[in-house]
Amino acid sequence: MRSKEEYHESLKAMKPNVYMGGEVLGRENIPGLDILDLTFDITKVEEYKHLTTTTSHLTGETINRFCNINQSPEDLMAKQEMTRVTARFAGGCIARCMGIDSLNALSVITHMCDQAHGTEYHDRFLEFMKTFQKNDTVGCCAQSDVKGHRLRRPSEQTDPDLYLRVVEKKKDGIVVRGAKAHNSFAPLAEEIIAIPTRFLRENEGDWAVAVAVRGDSPGVKLVCRGSSYRERVPELAGLHSGKGEVESLTIFDDVFVPWERVFLCGEAEFGGQLALLFSLYHRHSYTGCKPAVSDVIMGTAALVAEYSGIEKEGHIGSKLAELISAAELVYGCGIAAAVRSLKTPSGTQVPDVVFCNVARKHAGVNIYHEYDLLCEIAGGLPATLPYDKEFISPEVGDLVKKYLKRVDEVSAEDMYKLYAWVSDITCSGMAGVMQYAGVHGGGSPIMEDIAILRTYDMAEKKQLAKWLSGIEQVPFDIG
Amino acid sequence: MRSKEEYHESLKAMKPNVYMGGEVLGRENIPGLDILDLTFDITKVEEYKHLTTTTSHLTGETINRFCNINQSPEDLMAKQEMTRVTARFAGGCIARCMGIDSLNALSVITHMCDQAHGTEYHDRFLEFMKTFQKNDTVGCCAQSDVKGHRLRRPSEQTDPDLYLRVVEKKKDGIVVRGAKAHNSFAPLAEEIIAIPTRFLRENEGDWAVAVAVRGDSPGVKLVCRGSSYRERVPELAGLHSGKGEVESLTIFDDVFVPWERVFLCGEAEFGGQLALLFSLYHRHSYTGCKPAVSDVIMGTAALVAEYSGIEKEGHIGSKLAELISAAELVYGCGIAAAVRSLKTPSGTQVPDVVFCNVARKHAGVNIYHEYDLLCEIAGGLPATLPYDKEFISPEVGDLVKKYLKRVDEVSAEDMYKLYAWVSDITCSGMAGVMQYAGVHGGGSPIMEDIAILRTYDMAEKKQLAKWLSGIEQVPFDIG
């Protein structure tokens, strides 16, 4: 396993292809680096090692769990718990699950495709994976195509490049063209795993393509946008002040990919399955990170209530109980998804579809409400809090301190820090990004509905209705 | 294990003390008998035997799982699944969990009390339990006291009997007085397990009493109310037409209880713990039965949609997905509660408090909405459906059939049966009772809030907020 310093070295060695705000930025200056650092640092913290490290089933070596292919229900539970623990410290997205979630999906689908078509994707994949684990690589997953007209299929778009596609097959590899949107933390990833975003028809094989490309491969262009918490004077700063995250529109401007990095190429029927399976793993990851977001919100809300002297009020308790429910319903179903997981022929363990999807959906439909609850408990101050410069100003600082005071036991400084943090997570560009991530990340509620309805055994339930209503007789002797 | 016929014999032998509608009824005429019959019949159905029967840890004999004291996470999961399966056939409450839930709680608390006070409750309890299992006994739990003024404690009421209490201690036993409300299916139980309903103060030892009494003991008076689905002509009847359930106000009018049936008597601090632990087991049971209620609602709704030709409409799918989510969030957290369960010194396995409570709460806050969804999908007909007598009438029957017709593939008879069933579960006295049970059964949402807030580690979450906001430093080296 690497240290964050080794990771930084690797980033520095990458060619500049990150476009942001009119500049081409070096990767060491990208917002979100501290989040990825955390995934290295935490493997050194004793009390979390049982979660953050594991043993590779490929090599038997100790690896960062963010590089692990899940082999058992216990693996899935450990991944979920690690995700919650690390995302708490991140105060939100922990960035590194996307890559490994896509690799878990590929471990299954490459095997299935080989069985069906006699291809050799799975062995290629395993070789790739061994290196990935050995190097403690940071990967990201580029899935969401830009999609053009939303009601048209890839093959129906005016411009065929609006879904990533193979434009040329060569002896030693393929050339791909297109763009992937919403690519969180992509400039901080060494490997970009690109996979399809939807089900494909037989004639849409060109769009059935999965590849791994180095983040700085020729033709890859990362057009980025950063979101940050406000900068703050050091004496009043929080853990993440001035830091943030980055999103990428990742453009594949005719990128060459050698065959050993191609994991699907033309097998249309596996395009959709791969898309769905990545989503499934990623939704399972959400059963870890989304409760962590709720942890942050509820802990902050409870502390605000304590600092304002209203912690024991009935309506505060009922709001906190709502936040707890939001977190634990999601987390509990993540556990259930591991309990009901299945081992595939590839050896990889796949979590239960229904539990993952009802959990992710529940998180998605509640996220704005959670912010609403925090806002209600906090009152208006996070939107109107004076700046740190005034808090420490010789001219008005004492007055600001005097008037921010609430309960006697809590200093004006602590009050300020807490409210500045609430302001960061509810009244900054980051706040909006986290709300969007809560709704759409890993699949919007409407996508989960589709996944649920596709999978759920509703015929069994209709059968029950026929028995109860007398339309059909119960086929065994009861009642 | 008994057959339902043996059970009926036992009921017939009981002395008449059931008051209902101005009559004293024999137990064989009480609505709800078919539900309890089901719990005997289903032990004979091959495909469910692995769920409905198990091996007694006390005697090693095969027993009905409704008589089992849970010893492992697997036990808890099997109980949950059995509850869902049987409650589906019941179309709702399966009646027999209350008794065994209270006995599971007693198995833990009697042991704890003995450790603390040197009492002998646990051995008594185990003796009682062996007989209970051997006889395949039907028990119920009488918990909710009538409570009088809601803001006053037991010792503060104008009438001290508004919570069940010990009025006399004798050499061979005790005399109890009071009344327990909302005692579902009590007249069909052979044993009534009475336990406290709330936390008690030191001076409230008289109210800290747990006993098992035969349902027809002298002084026991069951003042009952029945709710039924409408009676229907045989050719149009559903599985439960004309049947229903029964509720009891169970009065203990100075009932003598011999010591071997007394499991708590005066140890005030265990009164509340027993109350809470029964609730916990019962809420865990709800993670089985409540999804079954959702199964019934969603299966019915999906069949209505199919029979009306609208099954593929987008808004139908999204409503069904809501119903699925309601069911599976609750069920998933029941599984998680088993995974995170703890073994107590008594050997009994106790499910996780937070997962059980968020699940039960979620069920409770959603139940009316589930009926709303069914109502929206069904349209107005369940409220205005002609009677069965007109459907088969020589005079107007053909016209009724003509005008109830929807899609070609479904006969007017099947349409009628289905809508009559919807009418039964949404527009009958039973419907309201099921709505109330969904909200209040096993504890209202506000009670779950209390249980959650009492248990949840919010200090850990506030600590997190202190780290993130910079009020305190993270005590290890990350980020």
Place this chain on the structure above:
Amino acid sequence: MRSKEEYHESLKAMKPNVYMGGEVLGRENIPGLDILDLTFDITKVEEYKHLTTTTSHLTGETINRFCNINQSPEDLMAKQEMTRVTARFAGGCIARCMGIDSLNALSVITHMCDQAHGTEYHDRFLEFMKTFQKNDTVGCCAQSDVKGHRLRRPSEQTDPDLYLRVVEKKKDGIVVRGAKAHNSFAPLAEEIIAIPTRFLRENEGDWAVAVAVRGDSPGVKLVCRGSSYRERVPELAGLHSGKGEVESLTIFDDVFVPWERVFLCGEAEFGGQLALLFSLYHRHSYTGCKPAVSDVIMGTAALVAEYSGIEKEGHIGSKLAELISAAELVYGCGIAAAVRSLKTPSGTQVPDVVFCNVARKHAGVNIYHEYDLLCEIAGGLPATLPYDKEFISPEVGDLVKKYLKRVDEVSAEDMYKLYAWVSDITCSGMAGVMQYAGVHGGGSPIMEDIAILRTYDMAEKKQLAKWLSGIEQVPFDIG
């Protein structure tokens, strides 16, 4: 204006064509008669006369407002207020608005049709209306066709009779065939006003038919279903104990209608407009009756809270405030609909479409939640309350009274009466019918969405978005 006794005489004179529970019933025995009686009695109560009576714009005579064609915003406001006042005493549906709402719609559409087609419907209608007012007639509106396959149009059904249609035109009148569902209180109406239920295409003129038929005309068959509150011993009875309401599947088995009672016949484009306009008037009526339902629910909930000693608890207040909001948002928009109403060329005043529909929709999406709130405040007792026979029983009555006691100030009798009433409105067949009426009566939420989206000026709002986003320039000099 008539007395209820005169109205009863009229009902008794009608020929028997009400089929219910295997019998042909006389109209004096139909549940719901007391509700219609109320609409006569209340015109005699001094404090409500300004609401319940008005002056006919046709004859200048004093009439029951339930027979009025609205001529002004003030008329619409008075109708709304009368509806709330009378529906309160009815404890729900006041039954008589449907008829007059359809007549208001006809007053407009007959005029429009005459203008467009040179027909003579409006004069006919005015003649009919004069008699209707003079006789203080009870009318009902038969709108909802039985509809068959829900995704097929009238002309696409396997059986063309699934929407009411003209099957023969004669010299002196027409013959209609079909059936109308959900026809509340129809057997208690002297006149049935039948109108179309949806938009019709040019080739669907046969289904564009509006007529007034006497309730006992040859060929009319009312297949009915009653719902009632429980009967109760006189000393414990409430205002409506043992009473209820009636729904009819109204079959037109080749009914002859003379021309002077035909108000639309073949003019397809006015079929949909008539359907929509009736719905509009009826939704405006809901802005009166639905707040009355909320009044009943909130008053009952507040009294339960008072009788239990918990009236001052914070969560009770917030639940009551939710109920108040539900009522007054709907009522307020009814007022706004009158303020923004329009006078049509016919002279009739038409309420605003958007305000009526957002109000009706809000009522519909909240109704189950309102019952939920009452259920939460009431606790489980309404579902488990002993029968009145036990309350007065010499054997157990004293015990029941002892144990139903709550706060000292309220007698067990009053407690019982109140809880029996809660049980009536939440755990009876009536409760379900009221929930369905709340959702579907006058149009389901999905129908209101359609009406809103059809009418609302969204283009103006998109224009605003273009200005704000810089896509287009604001065309005047601001900012």
Place this chain on the structure above:
Amino acid sequence: MRSKEEYHESLKAMKPNVYMGGEVLGRENIPGLDILDLTFDITKVEEYKHLTTTTSHLTGETINRFCNINQSPEDLMAKQEMTRVTARFAGGCIARCMGIDSLNALSVITHMCDQAHGTEYHDRFLEFMKTFQKNDTVGCCAQSDVKGHRLRRPSEQTDPDLYLRVVEKKKDGIVVRGAKAHNSFAPLAEEIIAIPTRFLRENEGDWAVAVAVRGDSPGVKLVCRGSSYRERVPELAGLHSGKGEVESLTIFDDVFVPWERVFLCGEAEFGGQLALLFSLYHRHSYTGCKPAVSDVIMGTAALVAEYSGIEKEGHIGSKLAELISAAELVYGCGIAAAVRSLKTPSGTQVPDVVFCNVARKHAGVNIYHEYDLLCEIAGGLPATLPYDKEFISPEVGDLVKKYLKRVDEVSAEDMYKLYAWVSDITCSGMAGVMQYAGVHGGGSPIMEDIAILRTYDMAEKKQLAKWLSGIEQVPFDIG
């Protein structure tokens, strides 16, 4: 009436006392100035003049309606409509209602106080008002005290200054000390109207103080925080790009106020009434501005749907209908509040308490949900949209344009502008501020509950429950 240029001159003449980000800023550089400019410009736009100007009842001169004391229901309706119209162009808060709302409240309370105490506040107020109107003054209202420990009264705080209070009475005026929080747009106001924030006890006369102070009076210190939409290159800019708003913690550091500007001083019982009445006027203003916010959200959402090709999808329609309902329920109740308004002895017209409060509450409890709906319709792009600099970049601009394209009819530029606007209103610091304003501005939902419960005639509703349940007889002859 002034032009915005004259207003700017006035601002420039004010002494510098605005502290923000470590600087003392001149008022011409404060974010939000464009919003106030709008209130001057729009009085010149012909089509809105009937709304934005009116005739002073004091002087008979034409005045800006933002300076008007409402004299009739029509005045209230016009104010509501003006507020919606202007707030639309502002894309949110129109800033100038706070001042005039407090002056309306003062017009009533000064009169009442004079009647009760023989004081001379009302005449003083009228003099002040004439000048205010003549000068077309911009006022703001400083109400929310900083409050300290939330469960302690003003007189119970450790520091008595945590609520604004009189610290000295002099011959020619008074000295006040304290601070008011959440003072939107205060640095852009020429007059600050300070009034109490809560009910006061008899011994709390020192805190019962209402004054008008010039924004740059000695001792006044405005500690400010700005929130802005992102700056954008001119060719892609929207109407408000780079602009925003400002909030102030307004400190009264021993400010002297001459008697002619003192409108309450010591009359404790009127402190709470004044607080409540300002809130009432301000909540009525919300019935105008909050629907405007919904207009912006829904127009934007509808345009996004159109530009993505999904406008006709069912779930889009139902989401738009939800947004329409949110807007129009609030707006409709604002109209009803004017219809049911009352004329006070002062001549000022006061809107209905219940309708204003249910409307404001409804807006508050829905605001986060409205953003959620926009987020769901928009998809993830607003959170990940590349910067404008890349859109116009010679290096990657063409690729960005290629991949942002959706439906053929809409250019990439328009797509970009629209999404950049969505990003502005949902993923910027402004977005959070607007969410907080939506919840807390003018009073949080919990404050509206209190106002509603205090006012609503619940006794009448309980009476109804007594009649219906048979506890009491209906006192007149019905049914």
